[in-house]
Amino acid sequence: MAETQASKEQTKKRIAVFFDAPGFDDYPFTDKDFKRAYVEFAASICDRGCECWIVRSQDSYQGGNAFSRGWKFDRGHFNEHQDPFTADVIFNKGHLDADAGANVVNRPDLEDFCTDKWKTYSAFPSLFPKTLLARTTDEYAGALKQFRSMVTVKPVGGWRGQDVVIASVADIAERDVRLPCLVQEFLDTSGGIPGITEGLHDLRMIVVNGDLVFAYVRVPPPNSYVSNYAQGGSWFEVPVKELPHGAIAVFKAVEAHLARRFPLRIYSVDVGLQGKTDWKIFELNSKPALDPRESYPGAAAFMDAVIDALINTCP
Numbered sequence: 001m002a003e004t005q006a007s008k009e010q011t012k013k014r015i016a017v018f019f020d021a022p023g024f025d026d027y028p029f030t031d032k033d034f035k036r037a038y039v040e041f042a043a044s045i046c047d048r049g050c051e052c053w054i055v056r057s058q059d060s061y062q063g064g065n066a067f068s069r070g071w072k073f074d075r076g077h078f079n080e081h082q083d084p085f086t087a088d089v090i091f092n093k094g095h096l097d098a099d100a101g102a103n104v105v106n107r108p109d110l111e112d113f114c115t116d117k118w119k120t121y122s123a124f125p126s127l128f129p130k131t132l133l134a135r136t137t138d139e140y141a142g143a144l145k146q147f148r149s150m151v152t153v154k155p156v157g158g159w160r161g162q163d164v165v166i167a168s169v170a171d172i173a174e175r176d177v178r179l180p181c182l183v184q185e186f187l188d189t190s191g192g193i194p195g196i197t198e199g200l201h202d203l204r205m206i207v208v209n210g211d212l213v214f215a216y217v218r219v220p221p222p223n224s225y226v227s228n229y230a231q232g233g234s235w236f237e238v239p240v241k242e243l244p245h246g247a248i249a250v251f252k253a254v255e256a257h258l259a260r261r262f263p264l265r266i267y268s269v270d271v272g273l274q275g276k277t278d279w280k281i282f283e284l285n286s287k288p289a290l291d292p293r294e295s296y297p298g299a300a301a302f303m304d305a306v307i308d309a310l311i312n313t314c315p
Contacts (some may be wrong), residue, residue, distance in 0.1 A: 013050040013314040016070065016087035017041075020094035022057040024071055024078065028093075028289075037290045037303070042073035044307055050314075053087060054078055063099050065090060088314040091306075093287060105264045105313055106286050113258075114267055114286035115157050117182055123257060127250055127281045129185035136179065143183040144169050150186035153177055187280050189272040193217070196238060205243070205251050206268045206288045208305040210259060212240055212251055214298040237296045246279040247271055254284070264313060266306060 017038065021027050028034040042052035054071040055061075062068055066086045071078040090096065090104045095111065098104045113119050121131045130147075133156070134140035144151065147169050154164045155178055163178060166186060192198040202218040218235045254269050270282040293300040 014053060014087045015045055015050055015089055015310050016053040016055045017091045018055050018094050018096045033292055037292045040293055041290055041303055046073060048311060050311060058097060065102050089310050091310055106266055110262045110265055111286050114284040117283055118156050120284050124281060129187045129280050131182055131184045134181050134183055144173055147185060152184040152186050154182050156180050156182060187272050188274050193273050202270050202272055202282055203247055204268050204270050206302060207255060208266050209309050210255055213305045214302040215240055215243055237298050246277060250279050
């Protein structure tokens with residue numbers, strides 16, 4: 001007997017992308033480029049014979065891989081469905097509090113490891129600039145005394161360069177900071193990366209289940225040390241095959257550690273070169289952004305690598 005259309009639909013693997021905000025057009029779809037990227041992402045998943053759903057807010061989560069509602073991609077659009085459904089894998093792009101047995105990429109423990117900068121530093125102390133944790137005003141004052149010139153002060157759990165302050169010890173001692181925070185030796189990357197960029201920089205390497213698939217350099221705007229795009233920085237892609245050996249060595253060290261703890265992982269590691277050979281980590285990031293395929297040469301390859309990882313994770 002010929003297989004019905006309904007039975008075909010039931011056998012398709014379901015990939016659900018989770019975001020925190022409850023409305024379909026809420027963040028990150030407030031940005032038209034991100035919204036377009038996920039339309040392309042969903043279309044590619046459907047071309048592979050799978051379903052793509054957008055799910056939103058912890059309130060919709062019903063345990064396991066089940067949700068009370070979602071938006072299913074069909075014929076070029078996401079259409080809302082109010083009925084419960086179960087995904088085969090959840091791509092966590094928010095802060096999903098999932099059951100231990102749920103099939104999730106990335107799981108909350110990886111999210112926590114990358115977001116908590118003190119945990120990240122503690123795992124790789126030799127790969128970071130000197131870093132101290134300050135939980136109280138007394139600890140903060142004591143930490144500043146351990147440095148002589150420029151320091152970086154950042155929230156333990158911040159992101160997108162928010163609340164990061166870089167200044168001299170004398171200047172920063174007069175400012176109010178949010179505790180707890182990290183007090184870190186300033187990583188002077190003003191010497192650039194030979195053959196790649198001149199001056200201050202932040203090299204981001206993006207990893208999908210162990211494969212370094214994409215890299216780019218971020219450059220801060222004039223009169224700033226913070227290179228995040230959200231803070232006005234600019235960036236350009238660097239072919240993976242052209243990455244310096246020192247940067248690759250840092251990636252391999254980080255990946256070896258994460259592979260032992262997190263079987264499924266999509267993340268980035270941000271590094272900078274101080275002097276001629278001293279590569280150090282700025283931070284890890286568990287949410288590297290998907291951009292439209294035509295945005296830059298590596299965008300399509302990164303998107304396809306994520307899709308491959310998600311489909312291969314389906315039971």
